Amino acid sequence: MSILRTLDSDEFAKLIRIDQVVPKTRYCNYLLKQLQYRLTDSKPELNPGAVLAAIRELEGGISCGTKEAKEYKRKPLAGLWHKHYIEPGIGSALKNIKNALQRSSPMFSSDEVDPWAASGEMTQEILNMGIVERKRRHQYTGEWLIFAKYKDENYYLCIANHDTGDHYIRSKIDQYCMSEFSWLSRVLCGKSCA
Structure with missing residues (x-):
């Protein structure tokens, strides 16, 4: 078993030095647990x-370098924000290559592209407009860091993948984050509570 699994939230926060980036009062322990896991x-x-x-x-x-x-804008996450972060591995790179290809060539706008027929154009597009260019233009996509804005400050709640359902994300925020930030229910309720 990894020693990292045995660390409590404060020890893990100290290890990754999150408090050098944002004060402890502005991130949820659930985010730390997700990062640790x-x-x-x-x-x-x-x-x-x-x-x-x-x-x-x-x-x-x-x-x-991300978006x-x-x-x-839509329930159940209306009122919250997300920022992309760069996920390690080939999956994130492939997602960005696919996005770049779809925007630059009609040939790639369908999920049903014949890879053999497209290989020459794909190679050229990757070289001309690949990952580096998307990062330079702040168009790189990744997975989500979800946060709330309150009194002109950001409060960091959790991370999620693109394929994680909004209702599941909201259920985890309700379960783990609401108790840490008493004002969060008002942010999530938005104008419909007024």
């Missing part, structure tokens, strides 16, 4: 530094 028990492992880079950017630091933060 993804580092020790998942494949591919997640480097917490990728999430910290996204937080650092949101806190006014250097860009991590700008965006507010959720």
Whole structure:
């Protein structure tokens, strides 16, 4: 068993140095537990530094090369925001290559592309417009760091994948984050509570 699994939240926070990026009062313990689990028990492992880079950017630091933060407009996540962070492994790279190809060539706008017929054009497109260019233009996509804005500050709640359902994300926020941030229910309720 990895020694990292035995660390409590404070020890893990100290290890990854999250408090150097954002004060303890502005991130949820659930986020720490997710990072700890993804580092020790998942494949591919997640480097917490990728999430910290996204937080650092949101806190006014250097860009991590991903898309700008965006507010959720539809329930059940309306009122929250998400920022992409770069997931390790080939999956994230392939998602970005596919996005670049679909935007640059009609040949790739369908999921039913014949890979043999497309291989020459695909190679050229990857060389001309691949991952590096998407990062340079801050169009790189990744998985989500979900946060709330309250009194002109960001409060970091959790991470999620693109294929994680919004209702599941909301249920975890309700279960783990509401008790840490008493104002969060008002943010999630939004204008419908007024």
